Amino acid sequence: xxxxxxxxxxxxxxxxxxxxxxxxxxxxxxxxxxxxxxxxxxxxxxxxxxxxxxxxxxxxxxxxxxxxxxxxxxxxxxxxxxxxxxxxxxxxxxxxxxxxxxxxxxxxxxxxxxxxxxxxxxxxxxxxxxxxxxxxxxxxxxxxxxxxxxxxxxxxxxxxxxxxxxxxxxxxxxxxxx
Amino acid sequence: xxxxxxxxxxxxxxxxxxxxxxxxxxxxxxxxxxxxxxxxxxxxxxxxxxxxxxxxxxxxxxxxxxxxxxxxxxxxxxxxxxxxxxxxxxxxxxxxxxxxxxxxxxxxxxxxxxxxxxxxxxxxxxxxxxxxxxxxxxxxxxxxxxxxxxxxxxxxxxxxxxxxxxxxxxxxxxxxxxxxxxxxxxxxxxxxxxxxxxxxxxxxxxxxxxxxxxxxxxx
Numbered sequence: 435x436x437x438x439x440x441x442x443x444x445x446x447x448x449x450x451x452x453x454x455x456x457x458x459x460x461x462x463x464x465x466x467x468x469x470x471x472x473x474x475x476x477x478x479x480x481x482x483x484x485x486x487x488x489x490x491x492x493x494x495x496x497x498x499x500x501x502x503x504x505x506x507x508x509x510x511x512x513x514x515x516x517x518x519x520x521x522x523x524x525x526x527x528x529x530x531x532x533x534x535x536x537x538x539x540x541x542x543x544x545x546x547x548x549x550x551x552x553x554x555x556x557x558x559x560x561x562x563x564x565x566x567x568x569x570x571x572x573x574x575x576x577x578x579x580x581x582x583x584x585x586x587x588x589x590x591x592x593x594x595x596x597x598x599x600x601x602x603x604x605x606x607x608x609x610x611x612x
Numbered sequence: 613x614x615x616x617x618x619x620x621x622x623x624x625x626x627x628x629x630x631x632x633x634x635x636x637x638x639x640x641x642x643x644x645x646x647x648x649x650x651x652x653x654x655x656x657x658x659x660x661x662x663x664x665x666x667x668x669x670x671x672x673x674x675x676x677x678x679x680x681x682x683x684x685x686x687x688x689x690x691x692x693x694x695x696x697x698x699x700x701x702x703x704x705x706x707x708x709x710x711x712x713x714x715x716x717x718x719x720x721x722x723x724x725x726x727x728x729x730x731x732x733x734x735x736x737x738x739x740x741x742x743x744x745x746x747x748x749x750x751x752x753x754x755x756x757x758x759x760x761x762x763x764x765x766x767x768x769x770x771x772x773x774x775x776x777x778x779x780x781x782x783x784x785x786x787x788x789x790x791x792x793x794x795x796x797x798x799x800x801x802x803x804x805x806x807x808x809x810x811x812x813x814x815x816x817x818x819x820x821x822x823x824x825x826x827x828x829x830x831x
Contacts, residue, residue: 477766478646479708480701482788483758483781512814516795519822521729521831564799566815593643597722599709600643 463505466612467493467556474592476604481523481594484603486515489565490529490590493556496612502584504576507531507545508554510569511590518566525603527568528591535582537609542584543576547591585611646708648765652772654707658700661716666696668784669773676774677783684783689745692787693730699723730791732829740828741805743798745790753793754781798825 471489478484488511495506509529518525529550533543550570558569578584587609594603668684670676684692702719737743759781770780781789802821809817 475761475763477761477763479651479704479769482785483761483763483766485757485792516792516799518818519795519799519825520791521733521826521829522726564803564814564818566818567813568815591643602643602645 462499463495463497464612465493465495466610467491468608468610469558470606470608472606474590474604474606476592476602478601478603480596481517481603484515484517484592484594486513486525486592486604487565488513488527488590488592488606490588490606490608491554491556491558492529492531492586492588492608492610493554494586494610494612496584498583501580501582502578502612504533504543504584506555506571506573507586508556508569508571509550509588509590510554510556510558510567512565512567513592514565515592517594518564523594523596525566526593526595527566528593529568529570530589530591531572532587532589533576534585534587535578537585537611539585540579542578543574545570545572545574583611585609644709646705646765648708648768650708651704651765651768654704655769655772657707658703661703662696662700664773667694667700668697669775677779684786685747685751689747689750689790690731690734692790693727693734694787695720695724695727697784697787698727729829729831730787733791733825734794736825736828737794737798741798741801743794743801745793745797749793749797750786750790751782753796754786754789758789 469489469491472487474486474488476484476486491510493506493508493510494504496502496504509531511527511529513525513527515525517523528547530547531543531545532541534541550572552571552573554569554571576584587607590606590608591602592604593600595601664670665678668678670678699720702723703716706715706719734745737745759778766780767777770777773780773784775784799821802825806821806824812820
């Protein structure tokens with residue numbers, strides 16, 4: 435009985451390491467990537483309907499050993515609208531990521547549109563002008579609680595700036611689970 | 613033991629506070645979103661300063677397009693550009709953004725400048741690059757890309773100025789889509805006239821061809 439208790443205790447103690455061990459040392463790093471394309475339309479008083487063709491890709495490196503850990507996040511986009519030629523408006527793209535433990539659950543990580551320190555390390559071919567492009571990469575580590583998967587909501591925005599004010603001129607949302 | 617526990621808890625708290633700030637980042641303002649639930653109020657306020665008939669609308673109590681506006685599909689493209697209409701749009705947005713007083717003069721001046729640039733763009737496109745736009749092309753563009761888009765904000769605005777969304781798309785906002793057609797047509801011409809350099813990225817290239825176009829215009 436004592437021996438049994440000892441073995442049980444040792445087993446439980448060892449299992450604890452699966453839960454509290456530094457997850458960045460886990461094996462089986464997985465790269466998930468997705469590619470989307472389509473059209474975004476947006477209406478406002480001064481711009482009427484803005485139609486923007488887009489291509490958007492996202493890359494996430496993650497692992498799962500008792501919990502999900504995101505090691506790297508990246509995005510890339512191409513977009514086109516004839517409005518690029520308008521003298522009074524400038525159009526830029528942007529992207530943000532939100533990581534949750536389930537689709538509308540606890541937020542365990544996020545990257546705002548101004549928080550991408552590098553280009554996306556995964557290369558995508560841009561098929562030439564008149565598409566404009568942009569990308570971002572972020573190596574922050576985000577980790578869920580034990581036994582939780584990660585759900586990513588990525589957003590692509592078309593921003594238009596005139597007279598010093600920047601408006602949302604269209605957006606699209608993409609959600610993946612891993 | 614108690615001391616160790618307190619120190620451990622304090623350290624953990626600091627780590628958690630630091631990492632949560634690091635993870636969630638700062639709360640930057642990304643862009644402005646207009647609330648179109650207030651658009652009718654904004655329009656009514658602006659109508660105190662701009663006569664609806666000046667922008668192709670009937671008098672407020674009659675609603676709908678003026679007879680002159682209905683001819684929008686027949687007139688020369690350059691005549692679609694209206695200082696007053698651009699001023700009206702800018703003023704509505706200014707009020708919706710919470711502009712405390714309608715800075716009529718400065719909005720009107722900026723709008724006149726904008727209208728002038730748009731007219732010169734139409735002239736430059738034809739005289740320098742041989743590109744023109746027809747009314748049929750504008751109608752087709754609206755048919756294919758605009759009219760089928762259902763948008764609540766667009767509907768609210770149309771109602772606020774006494775129009776259907778059809779009238780808004782095909783007549784009132786016709787000047788906007790005339791320029792879209794012009795840009796769509798002129799971009800390939802500009803790309804041929806000013807080819808991309810070998811090591812030039814797309815964003816810089818597009819800025820360059822835009823700059824080359826506007827160098828013909830007094831901005």
